[in-house]
Amino acid sequence: xxxxxxxxxxxxxxxxxxxxxxxxxxxxxxxxxxxxxxxxxxxxxxxxxxxxxxxxxxxxxxxxxxxxxxxxxxxxxxxxxxxxxxxxxxxxxxxxxxxxxxxxxxxxxxxxxxxxxxxxxxxxxxxxxxxxxxxxxxxxxxxxxxxxxxxxxxxxxxxxxxxxxxxxxxxxxxxxxxxxxxxxxxxxxxxxxxxxxxxxxxxxxxxxxxxxxxxxxxxxxxxxxxxxxxxxxxxxxxxxxxxxxxxxxxxxxxxxxxxxxxxxxxxxxxxxxxxxxxxxxxxxxxxxxxxxxxxxxxxxxxxxxxxxxxxxxxxxxxxxxxxxxxxxxxxxxxxxxxxxxxxxxxxxxxxxxxxxxxxxxxxxxxxxxxxxxxxxxxxxxxxxxxxxxxxxxxxxxxxxxxxxxxxxxxxxxxxxxxxxxxxxxxxxxxxxxxxxxxxxxxxxxxxxxxxxxxxxxxxxxxxxxxxxxxxxxxxxxxxxxxxxxxxxxxxxxxxxxxxxxxxxxxxxxxxxxxxxxxxxxxxxxxxxxxxxxxxxxxxxxxxxxxxxxxxxxxxxxxxxxxxxxxxxxxxxxxxxxxxxxxxxxxxxxxxxxxxxxxxxxxxxxxxxxxxxx
Ligand code: AGP
Numbered sequence: 001x002x003x004x005x006x007x008x009x010x011x012x013x014x015x016x017x018x019x020x021x022x023x024x025x026x027x028x029x030x031x032x033x034x035x036x037x038x039x040x041x042x043x044x045x046x047x048x049x050x051x052x053x054x055x056x057x058x059x060x061x062x063x064x065x066x067x068x069x070x071x072x073x074x075x076x077x078x079x080x081x082x083x084x085x086x087x088x089x090x091x092x093x094x095x096x097x098x099x100x101x102x103x104x105x106x107x108x109x110x111x112x113x114x115x116x117x118x119x120x121x122x123x124x125x126x127x128x129x130x131x132x133x134x135x136x137x138x139x140x141x142x143x144x145x146x147x148x149x150x151x152x153x154x155x156x157x158x159x160x161x162x163x164x165x166x167x168x169x170x171x172x173x174x175x176x177x178x179x180x181x182x183x184x185x186x187x188x189x190x191x192x193x194x195x196x197x198x199x200x201x202x203x204x205x206x207x208x209x210x211x212x213x214x215x216x217x218x219x220x221x222x223x224x225x226x227x228x229x230x231x232x233x234x235x236x237x238x239x240x241x242x243x244x245x246x247x248x249x250x251x252x253x254x255x256x257x258x259x260x261x262x263x264x265x266x267x268x269x270x271x272x273x274x275x276x277x278x279x280x281x282x283x284x285x286x287x288x289x290x291x292x293x294x295x296x297x298x299x300x301x302x303x304x305x306x307x308x309x310x311x312x313x314x315x316x317x318x319x320x321x322x323x324x325x326x327x328x329x330x331x332x333x334x335x336x337x338x339x340x341x342x343x344x345x346x347x348x349x350x351x352x353x354x355x356x357x358x359x360x361x362x363x364x365x366x367x368x369x370x371x372x373x374x375x376x377x378x379x380x381x382x383x384x385x386x387x388x389x390x391x392x393x394x395x396x397x398x399x400x401x402x403x404x405x406x407x408x409x410x411x412x413x414x415x416x417x418x419x420x421x422x423x424x425x426x427x428x429x430x431x432x433x434x435x436x437x438x439x440x441x442x443x444x445x446x447x448x449x450x451x452x453x454x455x456x457x458x459x460x461x462x463x464x465x466x467x468x469x470x471x472x473x474x475x476x477x478x479x480x481x482x483x484x485x486x487x488x489x490x491x492x493x494x495x496x497x498x499x500x501x502x503x504x505x506x507x508x509x510x511x512x513x514x515x516x517x518x519x520x521x522x523x524x525x526x527x528x529x530x531x532x533x534x535x536x537x538x539x540x541x542x543x544x545x546x547x548x549x550x551x552x553x554x555x556x557x558x559x560x561x562x563x564x565x566x567x568x569x570x571x572x573x574x575x576x577x578x579x580x581x582x583x584x585x586x587x588x589x590x591x592x593x594x595x596x597x598x599x600x601x602x603x604x605x606x607x608x609x610x611x612x613x
Pocket of ligand 1: 302303304305348349350351352353354357400401402403492607608609610
């Protein structure tokens with residue numbers, strides 16, 4: 001979604017803002033803009049389209065002089081992508097400039113009230129309402145801080161705001177509610193940003209703004225205030241990511257880099273949690289006594305994280321024998337779930353900022369459930385709101401299509417399931433030992449799926465099948481959950497229509513869509529169900545489908561008899577097999593997308609972190 005960068009220092013602001021915005025491109029956007037305070041006046045440059053358009057328009061920022069400014073990449077919500085709807089927005093008076101992430105829910109009412117006061121609007125955006133509201137109060141009070149406070153007290157919805165005032169050439173005010181915002185401490189310069197990569201080149205020392213907090217800063221000083229306007233001391237946190245982690249590092253795309261980073265991400269996530277043969281989840285309080293009283297576990301998430309939840313249902317029910325349900329976060333709140341303190345609600349999110357997931361978490365807490373979050377971004381809203389958090393140590397994930405975050409979320413699910421089963425005594429010693437060993441070996445096994453030979457096989461089938469118009473992913477049991485993720489990847493990056501069905505469900509309707517040349521990707525890694533999946537493959541082949549089968553190396557010969565194409569993965573502990581079967585599907589989507597000429601890291605209409613409902 002939208003991205004914000006702000007800078008106050010001694011260097012020229014515009015090139016720094018543009019470079020920072022380029023690091024936020026992964027969030028998804030359709031226009032970009034900057035406002036630089038040129039000592040006497042606010043200078044705005046903004047343009048629809050890629051950031052490069054703005055860079056060309058401003059000679060990479062060199063044409064807009066000034067040492068303080070705010071920048072923005074916009075993902076349209078109110079009003080189509082256009083030059084005029086791009087941020088920053090100026091107040092009607094021209095005194096106030098605003099960049100905004102989030103949605104102002106009462107914008108229509110506020111707009112009507114401001115128009116009634118004679119204030120004119122130029123865009124269709126909700127953000128211009130904020131600019132005009134601050135402008136209105138600034139006219140009335142002559143005080144920038146008071147004006148922002150008054151405006152913020154009247155707006156409803158979610159926002160991270162960066163605000164400049166023409167009369168104060170050295171001040172930026174920023175406010176946050178339900179949309180991420182960080183403050184970065186530099187030497188003789190300071191920053192704000194939506195996310196760490198935007199400022200990582202300049203500083204690794206940051207503070208995360210909490211709900212309702214405001215920061216007022218210039219090049220050399222900073223003050224933080226809570227929602228009541230009282231000063232607060234903020235903890236300074238050291239970012240441990242290296243700059244390289246947020247760069248492409250020789251790969252053509254972040255997505256490919258992140259696929260190949262999976263063995264490392266798995267190692268970083270798993271190895272600190274296995275100590276002397278025992279699974280250790282630091283800071284997690286899930287006692288046997290508590291777990292015995294849990295009547296149902298809910299897993300709540302969106303998109304790929306929801307598909308991890310679907311897998312987790314199989315894994316947790318099998319090992320812990322507690323009824324478990326996966327629910328899409330966007331549906332959770334409005335379904336009036338039957339939840340109280342006897343429920344454990346597990347929230348899964350890479351970004352930790354997804355609006356629907358955060359809202360579901362708050363609802364679960366309100367209903368009295370114990371909440372546990374599996375999150376990748378340290379200090380994110382979900383990490384802070386949940387009662388307990390287990391981090392996936394995937395490192396920064398930049399590509400919109402998630403890969404290594406999915407793998408590490410799944411790894412945490414395995415660790416958690418085994419940990420809970422151990423507490424509950426629902427897993428015998430021998431099985432527990434096999435899980436621990438299997439998890440320790442998982443990163444190495446993932447490496448085996450990323451060898452040149454395996455990748456070339458995927459490239460071959462991608463170049464053979466990329467021209468198809470429709471694809472079906474079928475599989476049974478945990479394979480069916482991996483199919484959901486494989487199918488989503490193909491839609492996201494290759495814009496190829498695809499559906500995922502449990503293989504046994506196909507003949508209850510969707511098989512009517514199988515015709516000559518329909519692509520069917522069949523997963524057959526669950527050995528006890530192998531023959532049944534083969535029978536399903538025969539059914540679709542009889543109707544003309546081209547079948548690409550993903551199976552275990554030692555079952556390939558048998559599968560070859562049915563499928564047109566075969567991709568193989570090594571045999572590991574059966575319950576952990578999904579961690580490997582996923583990888584060829586990620587690669588397949590990536591190479592199909594390349595063959596179709598798609599912009600893999602910036603897929604159309606998508607945003608990395610979806611901070612609006
Ligand atoms: C996956 O490739 C997606 N881009 C998307 O489905 C994502 O998983 C979803 O929006 C949830 O995001 P989160 O993990 O940051 O909460």
